[in-house]
Amino acid sequence: MTAKPVQLRTPLGGEALVLHAGDHVELSGLVYTARDEAHLRMQKEGIPFDPKGAVIYHCGPVIQDKRVIAAGPTTSARMNELSGFLLDRGVRALIGKGGMGVQVREQLKNRGIYLAFTGGCAALASSHMTLKGVFFEDLGMAEAIWIIELDRLPLVVGIDAQGNDIFDAVMRHAKEEYERYRKL
């Protein structure tokens, strides 16, 4: 890492929109975990928190005795079709792993960013977290919306608000390399 990470605090405003894909950030403040089931419930019943400037974390944590034990990211692409309504309502950032589809990249333009957290780093994540509450607990531990306070979680901007997408650029390059190699 060369540059110092940018410090961000939720709720996010315009400061998130000027970041570039590849920038390292440390995020503090409240975030809301949500996987497939939570997204479907929010679509049907409404968003149970103030979405303005909010940050969604694609994560199914392990919670024990009101503490976050393990909370690595889940594959964000499963939420490709389920993220537009959140951004429409003011959500400014999505955190997860693996990147998202082209429609989310378009939906994020001038409105929000996608932040990547390192897959499998569940213990590191939990060391930056304090549990603050829960919505939709009946969905079960993995699928409920947990309100978590972050203290400088280390992330990287995967998709910025100008439409730059590291994951897409990397896979386009991999495709070129693969096509060249296949013909050898």
Place this chain on the structure above:
Amino acid sequence: MQISNPVWSALADATFRAYRETVIRLPPDVLRVIRKAAAAETNPVARGEFANILKNIAMAEKLGVPMCQDTGVPVVYLTIPPDVPLTQELYNAVADGVRRATKEVPLRPNVVDPLTRHNTNDNTGAGMPAIHVKPGEKFTVTVFPKGAGAENMSRIGMLLPSQVSQIEKFVVETVYLAGSRPCPPIVIGVGIGGTFDGAAAMAKEALLQPLDQMTEYERGILAAVNRLGIGPMGLGGDFTALAVKVKTAGCHTASLPVAVNIQCWANRHATVEVPR
């Protein structure tokens, strides 16, 4: 389940201890290849990913918690000396150790019925734990929990005998198709030869071999894979994979089975000797 024979309760206990050890701490050879790659990586985003991985490994050990929330499904290898009978009780004892680990470590209950998707909540089920038994001098249990993100990206191909030179391409294609999904940097186990099922079993066993001792053939496949540039977590970089390990077996003159078992950077396995 009550286990009366002291041999079986010792096996259940050893399984529990191996499981707890492996979800919290990585084997030394795996740590060595991760540290070596982290030091050599040139892409700044990838260097950040490696920094997080190394911090996570240290934090899991310090807090005594699993390094990843996907604590996998239980794959277990046993070596049994001549005086240990291969009976149903042996299998029951391993399952007992898995149930205890699920409750006490704790592990995420991952095992479901494949059709109804009903979760057994104790990480056991029909044919699960997957137990592989071999004869040996010592009585040992190896626990190799397999997470889904990487396992799902594995492939098998029944190549033609004339396609020996295409084996490397099959591996590279598998990694390309997987993209960011298996949580790279990955470890690649390759089984070549044997039968359809045997190739897959060898691919998985290959992942248990020391990662920092590769043959020229394995290093060649690794170099080809890393030219894809997918990098840690699909964010780009020099290390899409950390190591390639190959196992081979005799096969039919008319066939060439090739299996590729994908493993994320957390190549977790631990071996415990069962006290007698």
